[in-house]
Amino acid sequence: MSANSNIEELANREYKYGFVTDIETDTIPRGLNEEIIRLISAKKNEPEFMLDWRLKAYRHWQTMKDPTWANVHFEPINYQDICYYAAPKMKSKPKSLDEVDPELLATYEKLGIPLRERDLLAGVAVDAVFDSISVATTFKEKLAELGIIFCSFSEAVQNHPELVRRYLGDVVPFTDNLFAALNSAVFSDGSFCYIPKGVRCPMELSTYFRINAASTGQFERTLIIADEGSYVSYLEGCTAPMRDENQLHAAVVELIAHDNAQIKYSTVQNWYPGDKNGKGGIFNFVTKRGKCKGVNSKISWTQVETGSAITWKYPSCILMGDNSIGEFYSVALTNNYQQADTGTKMIHMGKNTRSTIVSKGISAGHGQNTYRGMVKILKNADNARNYSRCDSLLLSDKCGAHTFPYIEVKNSTALMEHEASTSKIGEDQLFYCQQRGISSEAAVSMIVNGFCKEVFKELPMEFAVEAQKLLGVSLEGCVG
């Protein structure tokens, strides 16, 4: 059998996280209007300013159209056919894990995310979001001792309204794009994190997103604020059941780094990608942006994107503070009929700002993989530096890789470096591995992992292992 036809057989494998949890849910009627938004806000018992903000976002959203510039293709989304709120029924908000529905705990267990602290990876605190709400946050008290706030967004609205009010929409205003506006209008939960001055967060903070209910969209919002001189590393993971219809996930993530603060944000995205014929799967339309507000601040995005039917996502950095640093490390894999249009924006405003972009796109089957990056050096950004490198690896003859780097330089002291490459997985490489006794499947996985090395080394240890396994799984069946 030829390696080529081997590779074409890629991924006829089952999505491991495709099960549905049978749990009673509190859902609201499908559709979107001001009433629905008032209902969501009321369910969450929100203060006036939140409702006002949501309504403003909604009214703005009504004036907007689906973005068409991305290199992805799908039927227009019927926003009236989506349910905007679904939550597992709970008598009252559980005070401790003992009060959480065992069915839910079992779900997370099955996903490999045990929520009981004694079972947890010692260095990771988890906020578990199930459909529209956060069901549990671990290690909360321990973190509180250091003044770190790590809780669900809803709790933050209740307990820290002044912080929410000050920062919400600061980095991603609801006018930014259609999905951000939609999210601002209907978002139901997410994670909130505040690291006080001078504190180095002693453990990885993480959110695990799970879509369970059918016909439901997930619209969560994450807000991370690192105050002066603080440091935090944050991880995000996600899965969803296998369903024949497409489900919408439109999240917003905002990061703010003050003077000398650092935020490291890592994502391993494994939403249901659809079946091998391209039916079903999650539409992952996400706006992620960080603001390096203070001097010497640093924001680093690392993402491994293997799931979703369509990924539309550009984690970006606004480098305002002098000497601030933005980084973007990305692995995006598309298989079967998956489409990904992903990349980053680095906006250099401050002096001596530096950015690094490393993007690795892997396409297999009929997958389409687009890198779209923008580097903008504004007038006052003296001595700005950017290094970009985009590599694409093709595993079949039917897949595609596309690269769209945009550069806008308004300051002549800027130094830009851009490298790009596209290669087909080498038959020579495959043969070399096989000749040493390594199966073709393990060889593909090994070569792909080698290709992604520069990105994986940016991930926290356990996550890197997870990401490698995930790539292996996503490529299984790729070779017969």
Added chain:
Amino acid sequence: MLEIKGLRAQVEGKEILHGIDLCVYPGEVHAIMGPNGSGKSTLAKVLAGREGYGIVNGEVRFNGKNLLVMQPEDRARAGIFLGFQYPVEIPGISNMYFLKTALNSIRKNRGLEELDAMDFLALAKEKMKLVDMDESLMRRAVNEGFSGGEKKRNEIFQMAVLEPQLAILDETDSGLDIDALKTIASGINALRRQDRAMILVTHYQRLLNYIVPNKVHVLLDGRIVRSGGKELALELEEKGYGWLEEETIREQAVNS
């Protein structure tokens, strides 16, 4: 051990091997010589199972098994090792990890216990001495940025670790300086065993001074036109391939 009968093979629709017959017994070392483009590497790749090389006719048996139906990895696990004329680079994968994965998949296939990192390291260190290989090469990505000589050294080092039954070494001596040639040749000699056979593809008689072969074959335009003892190599060194070509044409004329 290896029995090739009437092997004809093509690549890209062009027949390269026009009927090869060759028998190799355990413990033997065969040298294959021949001008550029005569099909030496093609033969080596066909034996190792490289995709894209079509078998037109003929048969190859390895320890009695039909080799031609086996996947390349199964041939490797069965004990066939190909030292590449042009070793391949695999960025991002350390030489150490690569070889450990290879060894363990072979061991696993043979029902042996897999080696853990410590045991493997000990084994690797011991084998490195054989070809005087620098330890720093183990931590670098497979063949990436290796010099020509380092790549060849690495091939023999891999062979030493994987302990094949049949090693086909395609121009392992090309691109080596004189000292390196001696080191590698003595490494290969040290790996000669009663139950192991080797096929050395080479252009230079010099290698055969160090590794004395049982047989020397001349491959010309996809055919073995002459076989002999090691004195054949000396004759070739002196006279080149021209006389053999003429002779072959004459023979063909007589036969037809």
